[in-house]
Structure formats: C-alpha cells, structure tokens
Amino acid sequence: MKRHPNLINFFYLVGSGLLVQLAGTCYRIWLARRVGSEGLGILQMVYPVYRLLSGMATIGLPMALIKWVSEYLSLKDYGRIIELRSQAVKIVTGTSLVIMSLLLAAAPLLARHVFTDFRVQEALYIVALAIPFSALSAILRGYFQGLSRMAPTACSEITEQCAEITTTVLVIVVAAAWFPVSIYAAPVLGLTLGEVACLATLVFFLNRHRAVPKWDQVPPAHLPRTEILRYSWPLLLNQIVTSISLASEGVIIPYFLIQAGYSVFDSTGLFGKLTGMAEPVAYFPLIFIGPLATVLSPQISSDAKTNRLRKIHRKILLFYGASLAICLAGFMLILTGAPWLSRLLYDDLSPVYLIRLTVIGLPFTGVAILNIAILASIGKTDKVLSLSLWSTGLKTGLLVFLTPLLGINGSAWAFNIAQIFMALASLAELRRSWPEPVPKICPRSLRPFRFLRQHP
DSSP, rough: TTTOOHHHHHHHHHHHHHHHHOOOOOOOHHHHHHHHHHHHHHHHHHHHHEEEHHHHTTHHHHHHHHHHHHHHHHOOOHHHHHHHHHHHHHHHHHHHHHHHHHHHHHHHHHHHTSSSSHHHHHHHHHHHHHHHHHHHHHHHHHHHHHHOHHHHHHHHHHHHHHHHHHHHHHHTTTTGGGGSOOOOTTHHHHHHHHHHHHHHHHHHHHHHHHHHEEEGSSOOOOOOOOHHHHHHEEEEEEHHHHHHHHHHHHHHHHHHHHHHTTOHHHHHHHHHHHIIIIIHHHTTTTHHHHHHHHHHHHHHHHHHTTTTTTGGHHHHHHHHHHHHHHHHHHHHHHHHHHHHHHHHHOSSTTTHHHHHHHHHHHHHHHHHHHHHHHHTTTOOOHHHHHHHHHHHHHHHHHHHHHHHTTTTHHHHHHHHHHHHHHHHHHHHHHHHHOOOOOOOOOOOGGGGGGGGOOOO
C-alpha cells in the first residue's frame, strides 16, 4: 500500500466519510423523529448562515494552502510552508473572532426581519460560537491536504460527528428538561461542540506529525503575498456567493411557499423535507466524489508548478470515469429504491417524489465537483468565481419563478437545472483553461482496442 499513496488517502477519506455518513444517517433519522421536519427546517435555515460566515472568516486561505503547500513541498521549500501556515492561523483567528461578534450582535435582527421563523434567534446565538473553531479547522485541513496527508482530515471528521451526535442526544434526552434550551436548538449546539472536537483533533495531529522539519531547523522565508491574495480572493468571493445562495434558500423558498398559501409552519416543514430529507438521500453517492477531488487537487498543483501536467492526464481521466460510474450507479439505485429508503430512514413516504426529483442532478453534481477542483488547482480561481456567479443567479431566478408555480417541486427543479448548467459550463471552461493540449479520447486508447492502433 505504501506504493499507492493516492489509494491510501482515498481510503482514509472514503472510510471516514462512510462512517460519518452512516452515523449521520442514523442521527438524522432519530433527529427527524424527535424534532420533526420543522426542527430540520430551522437547522437548514441557520446552517447556510453559519457556513457563509465561517467561510468569510477563512478569507479563501484553505484552498490557497492546499495549492501553495503542495507546490512548496515539491520544491522542498519548508521555510515557506511553515511561514504560510503560521500567517494563515494568525489572520483567520482575528477575522473569525470579529465575525463571531458581529453575528452575536445581529442575531435578533436576522430572526425578526430576515427569516420567517422567530425560533431561529436562539440557534444563531449558539452557532456564532462555532465560527472560530470551524475557520481554524479549515486552515489546518488545508495545510494537511497540501502535504497529501489525509489521515488528520479523516479523523477530525469522525470526532466532529461523534461529538455532534453525542451532544445533541444528551441535550434532547436529558438537558432540555433541566435547562432553558429548546429541542430545536439542540442540533446547533451539537454542531458547535462538534467543531470544537474537530479542531482539537487537528491540533493533536499537528503536534505529533512532523511532515516538515521543526521551526528552529528551517530559516525564515518570504511569501509571495500578492500572488496568494490574487489566488485566494476569488475563492473567498465564491464562498460568500455560495453561502449567500444557500442562506437565501432558507428565506426565498419558505417565503414563496407562504405566498402560495402555505402556513409558516408548513413552509418550514416542506423546506426541511427537501433540504433535510430528500437531498441527503439523493446526494449520498457524493461521499465518494469529494475524496476523489481532494486527493487529485494537490497533485495537479504540484505538477503544474513543475511543468509535469502531461503525465497526470491519464489519472484525471480515470478519476472522471470513476466519478461518472459512481454517480450513475447511485442514480439508478436511488431512483428505483426511493420508497424503500424513505420508509427505512424516515418512516414516511411523503419525501419519495422529492428524492426521485432531486437525484436527477446527482451525475451532473459529481462532474461539477471535479471540474471546479481542477480549475482551482491550476490557478483559475477567477473562472471558478465567474461560474459560481452565473449558476447562483440562474438558481435564484428559477427559485423565484418556479416555487410559486410548482411549490416545493419547483424548488427541486431549480436546483437540478442549476447543477446541470454548472457541470456543462465548468467542463467547457476547463477545456479552455487547461495549460496543455487535452489528449483525444477514443476507443483505440482503451485496452480492448489496442490492436486497432496504427504505428508509423
């Protein structure tokens, strides 16, 4: 296995992802039965705001760390690796504390004037405390992934999920009877303590894994701050755009459902059914696609730095083939097994149609994930931002148009169309942006057709 580090890293991420997903699925089943679709709806309203602000706190540095750490590692420039990590931690600590304070101050206004449910305020207070831990965890994960060390990321995901589930169960079953915390805020409290456990795990690995020489053994190095900023600011804006888009879904969809005649509680429940029940089932196979992109990204960055991209063409094609195979197989299984899955997971058949509708976007989402990861790895972050803006604008417009017309099914169609657009547009952009000529793909390059090759 030591001869196949990519395979080891992939198994680390997939193994942790499967454990996290299995635990998360059982947790979501239990949570849906204890707090209902309304509780899931509140969680889905708060979570995008949390992701937006924690992403802003990182100012795009995690992806920059992956790219530059992998490049400096290929050049054995350990001084810049250590300096880059140190500066990133200091900057993100300051930005995350500022953003946490702003959210604590703005929570009453957001609950009163932005969201349609007053119960969001308590959840916003709690989730604000998770922002510094989440932002610093993202920095350390980017650092380890740039070193092509996926074990810290895998272990931190497991400890995060375990802490989140344990906390939520204890709060709902035990603490809610003794403390003034509603059961609707319990999942958010679990999320916060999960982020604390995640950061503690990454710090544990940082103190014990010496991927680079110690600080006192490496001379100080100058960082290309302008180049890093030029690379990271589109990623920051992309995170902001994506997170605002997700957060706006928690406002737009319930609002237009209310305009269509649903009550506040019914609209929250339908939103929770789409985003908290249907999407986790429909997009479950993406648990394999994320690790593919994570393993591939640092290799593309290092090969681009050393002008050796041609040797990785075949590997990229294999990754795309694996992604399509996984997504298409998952599409067929989920489409045909939606009633069984819905009954097993939620003891409720009402999400079946939404599951079948949402899974249409699965293959396109898998392709888009790889496309975006590769574009970022070769430094085309401005293209990533442009694609995100177009996709977000399309999705928002479709939500505004289709939700009043078709109800929650219209929202699902808006998501699917946006995913299809992102997959096709990012693939076209990748072909234009690739630094070297893209090799032609034809049956003669495959093993069964080798006898057809013509030799001069």
